[in-house]
Amino acid sequence: MEQRITLVTLGVSDLARAKGFYEALGWRGQEVEETVFFQAGGLGVVLWGRDKLARDCGLEPGPAAGFGGIALAHNVRSEAEVDTLLAAAERAGGTVTKPAAVNAIGFYSSAFTDPDGHAWEIAYNPGFPLAEDGSVTLPDFGSR
Numbered sequence: 001m002e003q004r005i006t007l008v009t010l011g012v013s014d015l016a017r018a019k020g021f022y023e024a025l026g027w028r029g030q031e032v033e034e035t036v037f038f039q040a041g042g043l044g045v046v047l048w049g050r051d052k053l054a055r056d057c058g059l060e061p062g063p064a065a066g067f068g069g070i071a072l073a074h075n076v077r078s079e080a081e082v083d084t085l086l087a088a089a090e091r092a093g094g095t096v097t098k099p100a101a102v103n104a105i106g107f108y109s110s111a112f113t114d115p116d117g118h119a120w121e122i123a124y125n126p127g128f129p130l131a132e133d134g135s136v137t138l139p140d141f142g143s144r
Helices: 015-024 050-056 079-091
Strands: 007-012 029-032 035-040 043-049 071-075 095-102 108-113 119-124
Touching (some): 007 050, 015 029, 015 035, 079 108, 079 119
Parallel strands (some): 007 043
Antiparallel strands (some): 029 035, 035 043, 095 108
């Protein structure tokens, strides 16, 4: 298996609300057959009904309760961008779960959940520099 992710699909309870939330953050997507597709750099982020996604994965649909064990991360180029994006997420209907601050390992980060409870980290980490296209190349942690 190649070491890559092509799509991240978020199960949502209200597709129109979820689409509106991400559009309020500036994302632009395409809705096709009750599914919304966003181009996010080199991968796609998809919004699809939570029950449909569960069934498609061969799982029983269940309630969305608590932390689901995954967080999406969006790195930015400055501390000010962290603050701006966190405020935009809150205005759009997200819930700030961790105010922006310098974390224990020294970079500036915050977190919020979207209206369906999907966790997002927003971070400015100079150790993970972003290319002009927004892609990140992880550092060689062995050389530290």
